[in-house]
Amino acid sequence: MRITKVFALLSGVIVALTSVNATTGDATQQQVQTTDESVVMYVGAYTRDEGWVNGTAKGINAFSFDPRKGILTHLCETDVGINPTFIRGTKVRKGQKQKQFLYAVNEISDPSQDVPGTTTGYVVAIEVAGKGQLKVLNRLETHGPGPTHISVSPSEGFVAASMYGGGGVILYPVAKNGSLAPSSDAHFYTEGSKVKGPQEAAHLHSTTWVPGSDIVFAADLGNDQIVQYKLDAKTKKFDNTTYPIVKRPPGSGPRHMDIHPSGKIAYVVDELSNTIGVFPLNAKDTSLPKSAIQNISTLPADFNGTSSSADIHVSADGKFVYSSNRGHNSIAIFKVKSQKDGTLEWVGSESTRGELPRSFLLYKEFLIVANQNTDNIEVFRRNAADGTLTHTGNSAKSNTPVCLYIPPN
Template structure:
């Protein structure tokens, strides 16, 4: 979850290739009007292959991107006044189909998930924000799940630091588990600390921590569920799993994104196929989830969500739209104005 603040700029990544059935091209930069929230397009960086996840350095001076179906990450210097980007180059990640990244708390390393080759890589970050090729590579533990296509091998899908910054959580969609690595900030190395097994065929995709309590929610893509876990000394202890879909839905759908409000009282999950956003109430201190209802997504394939400045942004990849919603106190979502048009949007970073 990104730190909450009133953003001035939005950075949009997309899928770009014919193999993805995509219509996007590179990274788009928008200025955000602080009074109205309106977006104005100010920059386009064309020719980038599948910049499918973006994240900013902690000082917001550098934007990082990983490229789906490729084997490298990119860095871009950011002008704080204008929001414009300048390329700093690319660096190899030691694997393929890189899908997610996180900047280490020290700001000296970038951790990336190599979805296609089942590994996690550490890339050094230079003083100017540029990237060096991977300096450490950790294979994912475990064995493939039962799905013959989606779980033929390891598919790490997210890099998530715990609140202490000492551990890195990596949900593995292919191995039906969440691996927890200890991170040595001085050496820039990872060591396996624990593994939480998910239900066979669940397909863990993303996770989110409660902002103040030792609770972590794991979103399972393949069986469309959220597992509530206790977080104890670098270990996930599963408590319960609840579906993200209503009981009367029998179609095909997969879960994609998870987000929590700043107070941790409401958790949102997106459903691709059902094309909705599920709202859950988090009751008490144990993170127990109770479904509150479903809101129609702005379009088909809501792959990405972000809560920023009391607004939930939802990127619907298949219909080229980004929707904005205002969360009510009870968790319901009210649409805010018209959707934003953007080709094959799959990630947004704010500054």
């Protein structure tokens, strides 16, 4: 492995350039020391041609983000397996020498080693070994194909993976060293609602934990439903009998969810109908009511083209909700009219300056979006008063980006 280092002193900023051949767990690096306020943003991506997408990344890319100027600077790229499309992680563990861990899916449908004759994807546990540098701890099968999403429980003791291809949710306990223990529970579903093309079977697309509770919502795009689980930490199992399944409108295709900062309202974005459902959570136990109190379109009224919704996030102040539209290639902006029930009012939309905005994140006064099909990440500044977005002029190249993630402190 050939390593070349160049050091230069520019305006008081030390820049270190390091080139490393990418192998599993290794990184191709460009390390840049910026400001004390800068944070690391990780980008999940496709790494091979899957037919519907031609992935050209080599792994997870890491960028330094300077929130003073809204500038992204590439740090390194780490090979953690094929198609590490979705990433989530833990806070820094103070008692473990400031260690922090990430968890990613390998979104593939390859032959299983555990169960010959079946197909599987993988989940991978990763240690943050330096600024943007990653070290693979272990990798486990999902016992079903096509995992598309991963989430970490509020206690950080469990990880849940959702399988779009396999139609299931699988639970993994987290070991003390941050690695994943063998799966402790799994729930699979079969028949789909068959209302629209992608609903020939169950397609579990995401899991969303209610902060401070043991409840997790699983969005099943294929069945137009949200399954509610209750985690039993002692048995390491999901109970799906305590709370009822919540149905969404036929053909809606629920995809991703987010929880209002108050912890009292849930939002779901529906991929197929391009709508957002608003759910005030039950005060007694923070479970979902049987139906949404509002369903609102994510598209402008005068748009007649083809589009599908992808991601959704609530601003930290709880005043605005944003969602991404693939096809219209925009971020939809909504004002939260009522902090009590969470109902929304359309504000407008902003072009993502690229194609297929698969994912975005909110960080301080910024919104950063990944355009999967045009290999670009764009940075917008968010107006705290009216929620509107202004492009900063800052962008970054990143091959086939899917998920953007800045770990919590």
